Amino acid sequence: MNQDPTQPIEPFLKGLVSSLDLNNKAYPNVEAYATQFARQLKPSSGVVLNGNPIVSNNSKLEFQKNWLSSPLTSHQIGNFDCHLIPGTGTVLINVTGKVRFDESGNSRLNESADLIQTSITDQKKPVWGSWFGFYLHLVVDETVLTNSDSELINNFDYRITYKPKDSVVEI
Amino acid sequence: MSYRGRGRGGFYNNNRGNFNQNQGQGPNTNNVPTSQNINQFISGNSIPVEILGWNGASMEDCVKFISRKCRIVVSNASIDPQSGAMKGYVKSQKDADDLCNWSGVKFAGQSLKITKAIGAGATTTAVGSSTIETITAFLKSRYSPEMKLLNLTAVQADPTLQSKGFFATISTTSKFFPALMKVAHELKIEVDSIDLSGNNLTDLSTISTLSTTFPTLKNLSLSNNAISRLKVFETWRHKLNLLRELIITGNPILNQANPQEIKAELMKSFPRLIVVNGEVLRNEAMLNSILAFPYPNPQQMFFQDEEIQGMSTNFVTSFFGLWDSNRRDLIQLYQAESQFSLSVDMSHPHMLEVANVDFGYYLPFSRNLTKISASKSRMSKVCIGPDQIFKAFTQLPKSKHELVTKPDMFSMETYRFPQVNGIIINLHGTFGETAPPENLEAFNNAAHRNRFQNNRNKKPPLSNKSFDRSFVVIPGPNGSMILASDSLVIRSPSGCDSWSKQSKLPTPPPAQPQQQQQKLPQTPPPNGPSALPMVTQLPPDVKAMLNAAQQEILIKVSLETNLNLQYGLMLCQQSNWDYQQCIINFKNSVGSLPRDAYAS
Numbered sequence: 001m002n003q004d005p006t007q008p009i010e011p012f013l014k015g016l017v018s019s020l021d022l023n024n025k026a027y028p029n030v031e032a033y034a035t036q037f038a039r040q041l042k043p044s045s046g047v048v049l050n051g052n053p054i055v056s057n058n059s060k061l062e063f064q065k066n067w068l069s070s071p072l073t074s075h076q077i078g079n080f081d082c083h084l085i086p087g088t089g090t091v092l093i094n095v096t097g098k099v100r101f102d103e104s105g106n107s108r109l110n111e112s113a114d115l116i117q118t119s120i121t122d123q124k125k126p127v128w129g130s131w132f133g134f135y136l137h138l139v140v141d142e143t144v145l146t147n148s149d150s151e152l153i154n155n156f157d158y159r160i161t162y163k164p165k166d167s168v169v170e171i
Numbered sequence: 172m173s174y175r176g177r178g179r180g181g182f183y184n185n186n187r188g189n190f191n192q193n194q195g196q197g198p199n200t201n202n203v204p205t206s207q208n209i210n211q212f213i214s215g216n217s218i219p220v221e222i223l224g225w226n227g228a229s230m231e232d233c234v235k236f237i238s239r240k241c242r243i244v245v246s247n248a249s250i251d252p253q254s255g256a257m258k259g260y261v262k263s264q265k266d267a268d269d270l271c272n273w274s275g276v277k278f279a280g281q282s283l284k285i286t287k288a289i290g291a292g293a294t295t296t297a298v299g300s301s302t303i304e305t306i307t308a309f310l311k312s313r314y315s316p317e318m319k320l321l322n323l324t325a326v327q328a329d330p331t332l333q334s335k336g337f338f339a340t341i342s343t344t345s346k347f348f349p350a351l352m353k354v355a356h357e358l359k360i361e362v363d364s365i366d367l368s369g370n371n372l373t374d375l376s377t378i379s380t381l382s383t384t385f386p387t388l389k390n391l392s393l394s395n396n397a398i399s400r401l402k403v404f405e406t407w408r409h410k411l412n413l414l415r416e417l418i419i420t421g422n423p424i425l426n427q428a429n430p431q432e433i434k435a436e437l438m439k440s441f442p443r444l445i446v447v448n449g450e451v452l453r454n455e456a457m458l459n460s461i462l463a464f465p466y467p468n469p470q471q472m473f474f475q476d477e478e479i480q481g482m483s484t485n486f487v488t489s490f491f492g493l494w495d496s497n498r499r500d501l502i503q504l505y506q507a508e509s510q511f512s513l514s515v516d517m518s519h520p521h522m523l524e525v526a527n528v529d530f531g532y533y534l535p536f537s538r539n540l541t542k543i544s545a546s547k548s549r550m551s552k553v554c555i556g557p558d559q560i561f562k563a564f565t566q567l568p569k570s571k572h573e574l575v576t577k578p579d580m581f582s583m584e585t586y587r588f589p590q591v592n593g594i595i596i597n598l599h600g601t602f603g604e605t606a607p608p609e610n611l612e613a614f615n616n617a618a619h620r621n622r623f624q625n626n627r628n629k630k631p632p633l634s635n636k637s638f639d640r641s642f643v644v645i646p647g648p649n650g651s652m653i654l655a656s657d658s659l660v661i662r663s664p665s666g667c668d669s670w671s672k673q674s675k676l677p678t679p680p681p682a683q684p685q686q687q688q689q690k691l692p693q694t695p696p697p698n699g700p701s702a703l704p705m706v707t708q709l710p711p712d713v714k715a716m717l718n719a720a721q722q723e724i725l726i727k728v729s730l731e732t733n734l735n736l737q738y739g740l741m742l743c744q745q746s747n748w749d750y751q752q753c754i755i756n757f758k759n760s761v762g763s764l765p766r767d768a769y770a771s
Contacts, residue, residue, distance in 0.1 A: 004546030048584050051470030051670065066465035079516035079539040083553070083656045085643065086508050088590035094597075094641050096516040096660050103409070103442050105458055113458035115451060116434055127442075129409075131520040133665050135639045137597050139588065157584050160469065161599050161639065162520045162665035166386070168412045168442045171464040171669060 005145055009082050012148035013095055016040060017075045017136075020067065024109055033109075034064045038156065040140075040148070046155045050171065063156070068109070071169055072102035072126050075134070084142070090154065091144060095136040096161070101169040102126035129169060133162030218267040219288035220245065222257040227279025230257055237283075241273045258288060305335055306354045314360055318741050321355070321362045325369035348377045352384040364390035366744055368421070372396040374403040382410035389413055394747055395421035401428050401436050408440045415455075416446040416760070418745060445763075449746075449756045455763060469670045471579070475586040475594075483585040483596045486644055486652060491572040495605075498564040504654040505557040512553045513563075513659040514539040521637070521663030528663040531631035532568050535613040537661075560657075566613045568633060569606040582670040591655060593645035601664050604633035637665045713740065721748050728753045729770070738768040 019036050027033035041047065041060040048054070049066070056062040078097040085092060104127040106112045112124075139155035160171050222245075225233040234245050243266050248259035261267050267287050274285040309332060313322045326347070327338045338344045355362070362385050367378065372393065375381075381388070388411055401424060417437060419425065424433065434452055438444055443462070445455045474480035493500045505511070515530045515537040530537075537543075538552035554560045574581055581600035588595045607630060608614065643656040709722060713736065717725065721743065727750060729739040734757070746752035 004549050006540065006549055007546075010540065046475070046586050048473050048586070049466050050464070050468075051473040051582065051584060052466040052468065053473060053475070069460065070465045071462060076518075077541060078518040079514050079541055079660060081512055081514040081538050081540055081658055081660070083510045083512070083658060085591065085656060090590055092595075092641065092643065092656055092658070094639065094658055094660060096519055096639060096662065098518065098520050101462075101464075103462065105438075105442060105453070105461060107461045111457075111461070113454040113461055114438065115453055116431070127409075132669070133520045133662070135597075135599060135660070137584075137595070137641055139595070155586060155588075155595070157586070157597055159582065159584065159597070159599060160464070160669040161637070162522075163669035164520065165523070165668075166409070166412060168409070169462050169464065170459075170467050171469060 005084065006082055008145050008148060009080070009091070009093060012040075012140075012144050013077060013080055013093065015148065017077060017095070017097075021073050021075055023072060030068070030109065034068045037064045037067045038153070040151055041153045041156060042151045045153050046157075048155075048157045050158070050160055060151075070101075070108065072106075072108050073099055074101075074126075074128060075099045089142045091140050091142060093136075093138040093140060095138070097134055098131040099134045099160075100128045100131050101167075103129040103168040130164035130166055131162075132160050132164060132167070132171070135159045135161045218261050218264055220259055220261055220267055220270055221286050221288040222259070223255075223284040224281040225257050225278065225283060226255070227281045233257065233278060233283075234259065236278050237270070237273075240276065241270055243270050245270075301335070302350075303354060305331065305337075306351055307358065310351065310355055310358065310360070314362075315740075316360070317737050319361050319363040320741060320744065321360070321365045322744065323351075323365060323367050323370070326351075327370065345377050349380050352378075352380040356384045362388065364388075364392075364741065364745070366392045368392050368394040368396065368418075368747060370396055372398060374398065374400070375406040379406045382407045386410065387413050390416045390745060392418040392745055392747075393422065394418045397423060399423040399427055401433060404436060404440045409442065411441055413443055414441040415443060416745070417441065417444060418448055418747075420448050420747070446756075446759055449752065449759050451759050469582075471582045471670045473584040473586075479585050479587065479594045482646070483583070483594060483644070486642075487583070487596060487598060488574055490642075491574050495569070495571050499561065501564070502557045502561045504652055505560050505657075506653055506655075507556050509557070509560065509654055509656070510553050510555055511560040511563060511657040511659075512536075512538040513567075513661060516660055516662045519637075519662035519665065521665050525635075525664050528634055528636065529631035530661060531617075532566070532608055532614055533661045535617040536563060536566070562610070565610040566608045568604040568608050570602045571605050572600070572602045574600075579671060580667050582667070588643055591643065591645050593643055593653075593655065596642045596644060598640045598642075599638070601635055601637045601666070603635050607633070635664045637662050710736075724748050724750050724753070728757075732757050733769050734764075735768060735770040738764065 016038060019038055022033070022036050024030075024033045027036070038060070041063060043058045043060045045059050045063075046053070047059045047063045049063075054062045054066070076097050076099075077095055080093060080095040082091050082093040084090075104124070105114065106124050106126075110124050135158075137155070137157040138153055141152040141154065143150060143152050163171060222233065222237075228236075230248055230250060234248050238244050243261055245259035245261060248257055250257055261270055271285050271287060273283070275282050277283075309326075309329065310321070314320070315322070326332060327344070332338065332347075336343070337347050365381070365385065365388060372378065373396075375398075391411070391414060396419075398419065399422070419433075434447060434450075437447055438452060443458065445451060445453050445458070474483065490501065490504075513533060513536050515533050516539065517530060521528070536552065538549070540549065543549050543552065554563045572581075581598060583599070584597045586595055587593075639660040639662075641656070641658045642654055645653040645655055647653050709717075709725070713725075714722060725736075725739055725743050728734070728743055729736065731754060732739065732742070734742060742753050742757055746756050
């Protein structure tokens, strides 16, 4: 190997993680919005969130539905590493970093549980809470090295590894 | 004391000083000194001393004399009316011992007899330790463990506290609540609800520490105080994150600010606030679902199937057994194409109590690809084959993973990796470093390169670290295993709150045995015509807390709502003993009351 093949991994990860943090502003409807989350998942991907597996024929769709119901997130990648496993056509990637949640009480779809109209809260700006730590382990097809936009994730294992004491959001 | 004041204010101050002083010497001695004991409590516990033979001059002169002569400050001096002894406090045991050595020193024509007052009997120490004792007794009298309610209504009207002089001056008054919170914190009492009504509070500055003592507080009443500005709630912004209900009736703010503005501000300050003054501001069920991660029940362990459960737990246990004791024995698991790399995530969030974790031993190996862009380094930092891998292992600190003794510290996900007919194991947790690495080659090289940074010979201190480790395990012939890939992330300790069961929101209190409270003398059958509870049937301890009108309201409310005594009492207290308000509040929160809130 003369050339480092891992260069395209970083843009792929950045794209993947930032898709999880999208807000719904630019999308005409819920479907168009939700299908942006982790587009590179396969319908048959093994998805595990905090030790809970998604059990479904279409785990990608199920994951996107679930993610839609989480509070708005903001991720920052602090570290990643990867191994190409010879003869398998796959790359294993582990990512760690921090994530924080919107504590304003508004959902990703800008729904609010408020029963009264308050002119001040009309501005639906996120109120970011303290940072959590996360770990993400991915098994992806080697095609990630050439085209990172296709469905290529075989396994998606996401774990919150640190929870701040003052968190409003329950995990 | 002269009238050397600064203008008129000085005159006033001095006059007040004299007034206090006179009181201190008068027959009702304890007032002022005791109130000052709050100061003393805040600054730490002091050692009481007793001084006889001071009567040749005034008490103040004697204190000044001791300060001058012995260089020891006696504070909060007072005179015991019975023995005539002067009592005061010194900062430390050493000061007390030193002072006792001065016993016999001449002062105003007499010899001072100085002794430590510790253990000299209750009357002697009463003045000093009584501050904490008084507050503790007060707290206990106002705390209801069944309801987890701390009733702090009108504390300044409390006769015991008043008689002890807790509110004698502005300074001691302002210190009362911090002292109260400190004692409450030390008592470790569980509190869901606090009633602070009728305390003449103008802002939250004196009670600001409430949010650190009781961060999980759910119900708070501040009714009938003097709060007039909306800004005061900023003190607690995002600090009482579980506060569900707030009562601020009877405060001037309600007449001064726009009601919508008040609600908006309160909702902003308290993210889980549902009810204010009996009005429901948020849809609680919806809020709970919005403020939750999609899977709000983290599972510590995930195994794709039973077969890999057995395989992976065995593997992990024996792997880390050897990793901690003899890494050389692990080398047989790695083959020519096996890969190992480690990466350090220095910016990973971690427990606040941990500071300055040193990654010096790991950094020379770190393959954190967000930091390394050069192809050559990226490639050279993966160890391939058993020789390279073992060499790296010997250069990492020795460690202890308490997988067997403290399994709660770890979490794990395992799933099949069909491409190699193997499994992937991702393990997270914390380990302790027990000794520096055997081989310091990489560390010394890195230190050498950084020699101008002055840390050349400094060895990183050992500490706990958290880690994530991912293995690709391929079962080989005859039960052997091959580790195709091994990657390790090192980060600062992050604890196990994110997967432990205790991290859940506090659930409604479990159905508690109703103890004596419900064992009324003649328990009437429920709902029958004879079920009408009578005032006489209230348990004596409850009766003792309430006046006649309150007892009647409690009975009326219990009849109307069918709540049990515990919840009925809570409702009455939160509604300021206003029957109509009780009924309104009951209707508002009826949906969220647990089943055992009702009388059976």
